Amino acid sequence: MTQLTIRTPDDWHLHLRDGAMLAGVLPHSSADFARAIIMPNLVPPVVTTAQAEAYRQRILAALPEGHDFTPLMVLYLTEGTEADDVEAGFRSGLVKAVKLYPAGATTNSHGGVRDFSKVTAVLERMAEIGLPLCVHGEVTDPDVDIFDREAVFLEKVLDPLRRRIPGLRVVLEHVTTRNGIEYVRSQEKDLAATITVHHLMINRNAIFAGGIRPHYYCLPVAKREEHRLALREAATSGDARFFLGTDSAPHVDPAKECGCGCAGIYTAPNAMACLAHVFEEEGALDKLEAFASLNGPAFYRLPPNEGQLVLEKREEPVPVPDKVVTGDGTVTVFDPMVPVRWTVAARRS
Ligand SMILES: NC(=O)N[C@@H](CC(=O)O)C(=O)O
Numbered sequence: 001m002t003q004l005t006i007r008t009p010d011d012w013h014l015h016l017r018d019g020a021m022l023a024g025v026l027p028h029s030s031a032d033f034a035r036a037i038i039m040p041n042l043v044p045p046v047v048t049t050a051q052a053e054a055y056r057q058r059i060l061a062a063l064p065e066g067h068d069f070t071p072l073m074v075l076y077l078t079e080g081t082e083a084d085d086v087e088a089g090f091r092s093g094l095v096k097a098v099k100l101y102p103a104g105a106t107t108n109s110h111g112g113v114r115d116f117s118k119v120t121a122v123l124e125r126m127a128e129i130g131l132p133l134c135v136h137g138e139v140t141d142p143d144v145d146i147f148d149r150e151a152v153f154l155e156k157v158l159d160p161l162r163r164r165i166p167g168l169r170v171v172l173e174h175v176t177t178r179n180g181i182e183y184v185r186s187q188e189k190d191l192a193a194t195i196t197v198h199h200l201m202i203n204r205n206a207i208f209a210g211g212i213r214p215h216y217y218c219l220p221v222a223k224r225e226e227h228r229l230a231l232r233e234a235a236t237s238g239d240a241r242f243f244l245g246t247d248s249a250p251h252v253d254p255a256k257e258c259g260c261g262c263a264g265i266y267t268a269p270n271a272m273a274c275l276a277h278v279f280e281e282e283g284a285l286d287k288l289e290a291f292a293s294l295n296g297p298a299f300y301r302l303p304p305n306e307g308q309l310v311l312e313k314r315e316e317p318v319p320v321p322d323k324v325v326t327g328d329g330t331v332t333v334f335d336p337m338v339p340v341r342w343t344v345a346a347r348r349s
């Protein structure tokens with residue numbers, strides 16, 4: 001049996017939803033992670049500081065007894081977002097990032113940004129105060145092939161935007177391409193990227209393995225194998241610009257198993273086990289702590305966690321429930337398509 005002890009990890013990109021779904025999924029994240037950047041794409045979205053504070057309270061109220069978990073709140077950027085409200089939220093310590101969804105790019109993004117000139121003032125203020133912008137990095141132009149939308153976004157939107165607003169600190173969320181990795185590496189400062197567990201484990205073949213498999217559909221959609229390998233290389237390199245954001249994104253089964261299923265993969269219950277599996281495969285278990293527990297806090301200018309998470313490799317694959325039952329319905333848990341022998345054995349405060 002192999003054991004690995006790391007500082008307690010954080011999840012720098014997490015969807016907790018609200019209401020009965022929140023209550024059902026939160027314990028799976030708060031068991032293993034000390035903090036998470038909470039995505040604001042609720043219906044309606046979390047736009048103002050007041051809404052973020054109310055959402056934070058709902059998350060804390062849903063937290064199981066004895067779980068130590070701090071939600072890091074994020075505002076959903078709209079063309080009506082007020083710079084003063086963003087700054088007040090940041091100064092109070094509540095707001096840790098603002099999220100840019102190009103309108104129509106992904107789940108609940110219709111209230112996002114269409115005309116980037118309308119958010120310049122807010123972005124300039126964020127650059128001034130050092131508040132990070134988290135970006136869903138895909139163009140929405142239906143003429144751009146879905147597998148190219150990230151690469152085109154970097155060139156046509158993100159790079160020009162960063163040049164227009166120097167000093168803006170950006171996290172390219174859930175990067176899925178070699179292009180994204182190379183772009184982040186080419187920039188000396190103010191740019192980082194989160195990488196999901198599922199994009200380290202599956203390529204686009206998983207979506208069509210023997211038939212159409214909705215539980216492997218997410219956005220940005222998984223890419224070719226060469227891209228997955230580039231993500232693995234970046235994640236396990238120790239480079240501080242790359243850190244874990246699971247993008248665990250629960251949808252009830254009927255919303256995925258239908259004629260037009262939602263995008264999102266639910267990985268919270270087995271994220272750390274799968275991640276240890278990946279890092280072992282890459283011969284990089286010594287880099288897991290940097291990726292999951294150190295690089296994220298460094299970018300967000302927060303101290304790393306004091307507690308520890310103990311991961312253990314067993315002789316036999318460790319079963320993970322294939323579904324989580326919530327008050328809203330069942331949610332299918334990510335199936336990594338390979339036996340995973342790692343598990344979380346303990347968490348110490
Ligand atoms: N990743 C996804 O496929 N879905 C996310 C939204 C997002 O992160 O783009 C969701 O909210 O369901």
Ligand SMILES: [Zn+2]
Nearest residue numbers: 106136219220
């Ligand atoms: Zn996204």
Ligand SMILES: [Zn+2]
Nearest residue numbers: 015039247249
């Ligand atoms: Zn997401």
